[in-house]
């Protein structure tokens with residue numbers, strides 16, 4: 077198995093996203109799944125900014141962006157992406173009405 081970088085060591089939200097997508101690629105290319113990785117995805121590092129209230133589908137954040145995945149951890153299909161936080165409330169755009 078390829079050695080993958082530890083998400084806990086990411087220096088920025090963009091790097092965290094990149095690391096997780098490397099994982100997704102590795103998972104898609106093999107018979108392994110997320111259980112094979114020695115990392116707790118529910119406690120990923122965050123990079124500043126206000127705490128997000130509704131963390132459904134939101135895995136991490138910085139002052140301007142959120143790290144989101146589609147649905148549950150179906151990264152093989154959807155990948156991980158960065159989305160801008162709502163400029164008014166700071167929540168995910170799909171969690172507010174602004």
Ligand SMILES: [Zn+2]
Nearest residue numbers: 162165172174
């Ligand atoms: Zn809003």
